[in-house]
Amino acid sequence: MKLFKFLCYFIALDIGCTIAFCAHTKYDNSPAYILAESYEVQLTPQAHASTIQWSDQAKKGKQLFRSNCAACHNKNMVDQMTGPALAGLEDRWEGRERLLYEWIRNSRAVMESGDTYAVELYRKWAPTEMNAFPNLEDEDIDAILAYIKEASS
Ligand code: HEC
Structure with missing residues (x-):
């Protein structure tokens, strides 16, 4: 159970950092962006064809x-x-x-x-x-x- 809590905490922290990093750099091909995409977090309107403006x-x-x-x-x-x-x-x-x-x-x-x-x-x-x-x-x-x-x- 402790391990599970730790993992949750770690993942939440990871997503948070990723968003902060991407919002800051806006580099679509940055490692953090790719990581964020694997968490299915949408950071920019251009991230997916369905959300293109x-x-x-x-x-x-x-x-x-x-x-x-x-x-x-x-x-x-x-x-x-x-x-x-x-x-x-x-x-x-x-x-x-x-x-x-x-x-x-x-x-x-x-x-x-x-x-x-x-x-x-x-x-x-x-x-x-x-x-x-x-x-x-x-x-x-x-x-x-x-x-x-x-x-x-
Ligand atoms: C029946 C299938 C078909 C339809 C419908 C079609 N195309 Fe094509 N298109 C092709 C094929 C096959 C080629 C390759 C050349 C050839 O053999 O005619 C091509 C080639 C092209 C090229 C050149 C590609 C290049 O890399 O230079 C352009 C531009 C193009 N099509 C635009 C369009 C547009 C715009 C439309 C719609 C208004 C359209 N096509 C509708 C089959 C189609």
């Missing part, structure tokens, strides 16, 4: 993503599904943002234009092919990309 644009993007993209692209943005993981898109399409918008509206057209990256992507994922979304306006795609970015961070 979305921007208004990303909220709109989330809806659009769910109805148009989530059948093939994993909503955790890091694991592949029927289509590739979308985290880090802005790096892969850096300097070619217009083309990315065209791709989302009609990926086959971009691939057929001979763009090396698009051709390679098609080859890699064949025979699966992304749908075309000609009805998505620029602002819809802005919102989807904002959501992808926020969901990936």
Whole structure:
């Protein structure tokens, strides 16, 4: 019984220190954060996807993503599904943002234009092919990309 009391005391102290340390440093990958997560203590709003504070644009993007993209692209943005993981898109399409918008509206057209990256992507994922979304306006795609970015961070 004494041992049990001691253990309880120790665990409580440990959690307390962890919270104090994390609140102070806010380093998501600090050992204390990882420890705290194993106790299922939520320290920051970003700790779990379900508690992310979305921007208004990303909220709109989330809806659009769910109805148009989530059948093939994993909503955790890091694991592949029927289509590739979308985290880090802005790096892969850096300097070619217009083309990315065209791709989302009609990926086959971009691939057929001979763009090396698009051709390679098609080859890699064949025979699966992304749908075309000609009805998505620029602002819809802005919102989807904002959501992808926020969901990936
Ligand atoms: C039917 C499944 C499917 C749906 C639905 C789909 N995609 Fe895709 N997507 C793919 C596949 C497969 C690829 C790989 C290229 C190819 O073969 O078409 C891809 C590739 C991409 C890429 C390029 C990835 C990279 O790493 O550069 C982007 C961006 C993308 N999709 C965005 C979207 C968005 C945004 C939506 C919703 C509006 C969407 N996709 C809906 C299957 C899908």
